[in-house]
Amino acid sequence: xxxxxxxxxxxxxxxxxxxxxxxxxxxxxxxxxxxxxxxxxxxxxxxxxxxxxxxxxxxxxxxxxxxxxxxxxxxxxxxxxxxxxxxxxxxxxxxxxxxxxxxxxxxxxxxxxxxxxxxxxxxxxxxxxxxxxxxxxxxxxxxxxxxxxxxxxxxxxxxxxxxxxxxxxxxxxxxxxxxxxxxxxxxxxxxxxxxxxxxxxxxxxxxxxxxxxxxxxxxxxxxxxxxxxxxxxxxxxxxxxxxxxxxxxxxxxxxxxxxxxxxxxxxxxxxxxxxxxxxxxxxxxxxxxxxxxxxxxxxxxxxxxxxxxxxxxxxxxxxxxxxxxxxxxxxxxxxxxxxxxxxxxxxxxxxxxxxxxxxxxxxxxxxxxxxxxxxxxxxxxxxxxxxxxxxxxxxxxxxxxxxxxxxxxxxxxxxxxxxxxxxxxxxxxxxxxxxxxxxxxxxxxxxxxxxxxxxxxxxxxxxxxxxxxxxxxxxxxxxxxxxxxxxxxxxxxxxxxxxxxxxx
Numbered sequence: 001x002x003x004x005x006x007x008x009x010x011x012x013x014x015x016x017x018x019x020x021x022x023x024x025x026x027x028x029x030x031x032x033x034x035x036x037x038x039x040x041x042x043x044x045x046x047x048x049x050x051x052x053x054x055x056x057x058x059x060x061x062x063x064x065x066x067x068x069x070x071x072x073x074x075x076x077x078x079x080x081x082x083x084x085x086x087x088x089x090x091x092x093x094x095x096x097x098x099x100x101x102x103x104x105x106x107x108x109x110x111x112x113x114x115x116x117x118x119x120x121x122x123x124x125x126x127x128x129x130x131x132x133x134x135x136x137x138x139x140x141x142x143x144x145x146x147x148x149x150x151x152x153x154x155x156x157x158x159x160x161x162x163x164x165x166x167x168x169x170x171x172x173x174x175x176x177x178x179x180x181x182x183x184x185x186x187x188x189x190x191x192x193x194x195x196x197x198x199x200x201x202x203x204x205x206x207x208x209x210x211x212x213x214x215x216x217x218x219x220x221x222x223x224x225x226x227x228x229x230x231x232x233x234x235x236x237x238x239x240x241x242x243x244x245x246x247x248x249x250x251x252x253x254x255x256x257x258x259x260x261x262x263x264x265x266x267x268x269x270x271x272x273x274x275x276x277x278x279x280x281x282x283x284x285x286x287x288x289x290x291x292x293x294x295x296x297x298x299x300x301x302x303x304x305x306x307x308x309x310x311x312x313x314x315x316x317x318x319x320x321x322x323x324x325x326x327x328x329x330x331x332x333x334x335x336x337x338x339x340x341x342x343x344x345x346x347x348x349x350x351x352x353x354x355x356x357x358x359x360x361x362x363x364x365x366x367x368x369x370x371x372x373x374x375x376x377x378x379x380x381x382x383x384x385x386x387x388x389x390x391x392x393x394x395x396x397x398x399x400x401x402x403x404x405x406x407x408x409x410x411x412x413x414x415x416x417x418x419x420x421x422x423x424x425x426x427x428x429x430x431x432x433x434x435x436x437x438x439x440x441x442x443x444x445x446x447x448x449x450x451x452x453x454x455x456x457x458x459x460x461x462x463x464x465x466x467x468x469x470x471x472x473x474x475x476x477x478x479x480x481x482x483x484x485x486x487x488x489x490x491x492x493x494x495x496x497x498x499x500x501x502x503x504x
Contacts, residue, residue, distance in 0.1 A: 002101040003027035006069040006172035006180040008233045009204040014063035017070040020213040021051045028074035031085035035097045038065030040177040046085040069172045071099035084126045093140045095176035100128035102169035102190040102407040151232045151240040158230040159244040168406030179234040182207040186245035188227030191267045195219035205233045210265040251467040254457040257447045258397045259368045270450030278446035279396040280309035284316035297361040300324035309396040310366035324357035347378040359387030369397035373417030376430040393432040398440045402464040412480040
């Protein structure tokens with residue numbers, strides 16, 4: 001899970017990209033980067049840390065030009081080194097920079113092809129660098145000079161990229177002095193949307209992971225980039241688009257609606273806010289079906305992303321809704337913190353219980369999802385320490401039992417609390433008196449009602465079905481060995497990054 005943004009404007013874009021990345025900060029807190037283009041000269045700044053810590057006045061003054069791309073990073077593959085902060089750059093051909101959200105599932109094969117057949121050098125373990133070099137190689141085979149390059153040539157290169165790459169990916173790429181390209185994998189797994197702003201001197205365009213950045217920067221949303229489609233915006237503000245995949249299929253990631261996206265985003269025509277409201281309504285029906293004589297006194301959400309589902313749930317159950325936890329806004333989201341020990345430590349730093357709302361009450365805690373169980377276990381204990389008589393837990397998402405391989409940090413099945421366990425066993429581990437999960441069919445229906453033209457979603461972390469059709473048991477085993485928490489902590493220690501909560 002990362003965020004990407006690209007802007008072609010009539011005035012300098014550095015401040016707009018900074019503001020857009022700040023709006024998208026929830027998608028990645030490990031690193032941030034921006035590259036701008038002034039005529040044929042590039043200006044790059046990237047480093048580990050939050051947006052506000054990476055870009056200072058001296059950096060902003062140097063980021064010149066009316067065209068640029070940006071990125072905030074949450075590492076799911078590779079390491080946490082600043083060397084893997086994005087955007088990435090290659091000199092040949094034209095000078096191309098790229099920012100990417102997602103994960104390629106055939107990275108190893110592509111890496112071998114690039115180094116041995118395409119004779120390209122790779123400097124990091126990031127699949128984003130692989131994606132960039134694939135694009136660069138395919139553009140180089142067209143054999144045109146920069147001034148001769150046409151949108152049709154660029155779309156041809158994207159078509160070849162889709163033929164070679166597998167996985168979930170959404171990317172923005174800037175061709176120096178030519179324009180900005182946005183493209184999406186043929187299954188449309190990761191989100192990407194574009195918008196336009198009319199000015200007296202011409203149209204300006206933006207490409208972003210979520211619509212909130214488009215809204216915040218006062219652009220008008222045009223539409224999502226379709227699965228397999230590419231959109232190209234020339235440096236002088238002309239927009240071109242073309243379908244570049246042979247058999248595209250709409251299967252967007254449903255976990256965007258559960259947790260990843262901001263509630264005020266509209267993704268693939270679906271309001272995240274309304275989808276989460278419907279999740280609360282269907283979850284309430286299930287609780288009433290299982291526990292028609294429940295003794296719940298109060299519904300309390302685990303902030304922030306579960307609030308939207310918790311409110312209609314409380315209304316439909318006919319019980320009070322209360323805010324029982326105060327959140328420290330300066331602690332990052334624990335789900336996207338690398339390392340189990342850091343997540344566990346951060347839960348109590350992030351949340352504090354209001355004893356008044358718990359004492360002598362039967363409390364239903366509502367969470368958006370339960371992944372590793374670290375947060376849930378700590379919060380249930382906090383509720384009991386605050387005086388709750390009984391503590392029940394409801395998850396707006398189904399049990400997360402399988403790794404996600406398309407850009408969300410769920411790499412090791414053994415680290416997922418619901419893996420190979422019953423609901424009762426999970427409830428016992430987190431210390432709840434009972435636990436209710438959303439049914440997968442109800443989750444799909446909650447999202448799909450926002451856009452009924454979408455007939456399927458990527459639900460792999462719940463169902464174990466991978467829409468790209470190329471994820472084998474051997475692949476999952478290799479992924480677990482590389483990306484489990486123990487491996488990440490060792491890697492970070494080797495890099496001298498034992499404190500991953502620091503911003504620089």
